[in-house]
Amino acid sequence: MKKRDLAAIGFMTFALFLGAGNLIFPPLMAQQAGDYWLIAIAGFLLTAVGLPALTIIVLGQLSSAEKLTSALPTWMNRTFWFLVLTTLGPAFVLPRAVTVAYEMGIKPFTDANLLLPFSILFCFITLLLALKPGKLLDYIGKVMTPTLIAMLTLLVVAALVNPLGTSLPATQDYLEQPIVNGLIQGYMTLDAIAAVAFGWVIINTIKSKGVTSKADLARYSKWIALIYVVLMSLCYLAMGYLGATSSTIAPNAANGGEILTRYAAGEFGYAGQLLLAGITLMACLTTTVGLTNANAEYYRNTYNVPFYRSVIIVTVLTAAVSNVGLEQIITVSLPAILILCPIAIALILSIIFLPKRAINAGLQSRVVIAATIFGSIDAFSVLDMIPAALNVQFNQWLPLYEYHLSWLIPVAILFVGLKITQRTQPTACAETV
Known part of the structure; x- marks a missing residue:
């Protein structure tokens, strides 16, 4: 593969992950962390960037995203991918990306309600770009991403030259x-599960450049993960700096979007609002194209559904959900994503820590079941759906429960037990990966 193509795929990967939510998280966190914002961002980067990068590397070593779950029973395998791609697709993330693009990119400039025509147009553009998966590298990696980076750089350079305040006192949690709070916030971006979905796009893009051997796929995936880590880390640091220096322009902001909006207007006036609108629209579009493509790839590979038909269905559903009952859909879908995230991470860790011969249907199923049970507890805790009395018991007896990571210790114990079992019974399991 040419170095130019490798760099373009790395740029494309960065753009796929960089949705509006990724721009909004760090500014508010940095403002709340005050003088400790760099420490908080360090923790944030470990989970928000480290986990997705690890996922890209593992999927590259497997040479195919579907091999992540190939050892599971068919019903469990297909259920996992269906839930992941549906919730990251038309049931939640795609409609949210459309509405965020509208709220931050269009609504500030008009009093009219233009969500319906905007969502139709936005989804139509997504449809046109996603229908040509072989051109994704050209559209996103070589054109859209450099444009997005240039716009972000303009805003950040202006902030470095003319910061609009100093850091505020840290809130109690960050003090x-x-x-630890940075680690939790990074985990809650849920980009670890997005990486599982984007794996379909990234691996196929590498293969489209004539790469066929497993060794080359693994090697190029590591380089792509490195490019992603550098670009996304710089972006998060830049957004964190905006939040940390927003005391004058946006003190006690309600969310990161408010900080970015006021900062852009404070630096450039009306032109700054246009700049932020362009950044938001571009970031949301690259995400919707990537997720639509991932859905279509899955249904083509698994159920032989024609690619174009899947793309049309996904974009039509996305446009519809963007306008009808999005809040209700979020209420239903968010718990699913919060549960699926630890399952996805546990599956990635199983590939890393368990020997290949240990990964069969029975053992990987146990990993999924453990992550599902304790991940469900964490999900309902995040959503404040745990009864008060039970919440007290969980805080007392479940390690890391207060950090919404109670699934981690049971899964780690399971890995240790499985490794001990494999050493005492070396022929018990057949290699399936």
């Missing part, structure tokens, strides 16, 4: 545990 006591800045790095």
Whole structure:
């Protein structure tokens, strides 16, 4: 593969992950962390960037995204991918990307309600770009991403030259545990599960450049993950700096979007609002194209549904959900994503820590079941759906429960037990990966 193509795929990967939500998280966190914002961002990067990068590397070693779950029973395998791609697709993330693009990119400039025509146009553009998967590298990696980076750089350079304030005193949480809270916020971006979905796009793009051997796929995936880590880390640091220096322009902001909006207007006036609108629209579009493509790839590979038909269905559903009952859909879909995220991470860790001969249907199923049970507890805790009395018991007896990571210790114990079992019974399991 040419170095130019490798760099373009790395740029494309960065753009796929960079949705509006990724721009909004760091500014508010950095403002709340105050003087400790760099420590908080360090923790944030470990989970928000480290987990997706690890997923890209593992999927590259497997040479195919579907091999992540190939050892599972068919019903469990297909259920996992269906839920992941549906919730990251037309049931939640895609409609949210459309509405965020409208709220931050269009609504500030008009009093009219233009969500319906905007969503139709936005989804139609997504449809046109996603229908040509072989051109994704040209559209996103070589054109859209450099444009997005240029716009972000303009805003950040202006902030470096003319910061609009200094850091505020840290809130109590960040004063006591800045790095821990950064780790949690990074985990809650849920980009680890997005990486599983984007794996379909990234691996296929590498293969489209004539790469066929497993060794080359693994090697190029590592380079792509490195490019992604560098670009996304710089972006998060830049957004964090905006939040940390927003005390004058947006003190006590309600969310990161408010900080970015006021900062852009404070630096450039009306032109700054246009700049932020362009950044938001571009970031949301690259995400919708990537997720639509991932859905279509899955249904083509698994159920032989024609690619174009899947793309049309996904974009039509996305446009519809963007306008009808999005809040209700979020209420239903968010718990699913919060549960699926630890399952996806546990599956990635199983590939890393368990020997290949240990990964069969029975053992990987146990990993999924453990992650599902304890991940469900974490999900309902995040959503404040745990009864008060039970919440007290979980806080007392479940390690890491207060950090919404109670699934981690049971899964780690399971890995240790499985490794011990494999050493005492070396022929018990057949290699399936």
